[in-house]
């Protein structure tokens with residue numbers, strides 16, 4: 670974390686849709702960097718992000734705009750959707766969180782030109798890929 674940000678435009682970038690919860694940020698960033706060979710993570714946050722994305726009645730235009738910006742300008746090569754343990758903005762059990770992640774990924778894949786993966790942040794605050 671002590672390296673200077675790359676300004677050449679050749680860094681490997683991911684875009685992440687995460688909860689606003691501060692506890693979920695660093696675990697998500699570490700997991701994405703380690704598992705996808707990523708230098709930097711563009712973070713887009715909403716309270717209970719996976720629940721919002723899974724609800725077809727909630728518009729996601731503004732989130733889509735930010736995703737497109739990350740892909741077009743920063744050349745993000747993978748999109749990661751996060752759900753996490755003890756989410757106060759989306760207080761459902763783990764199996765419902767994972768069902769929401771599955772719905773969120775399906776919704777995003779309709780318009781997203783890069784791979785979309787789902788990440789669960791566990792009770793010990795580490796990342797675990799969700800198999801869809």
Ligand SMILES: [Zn+2]
Nearest residue numbers: 688690756757
């Ligand atoms: Zn949360």
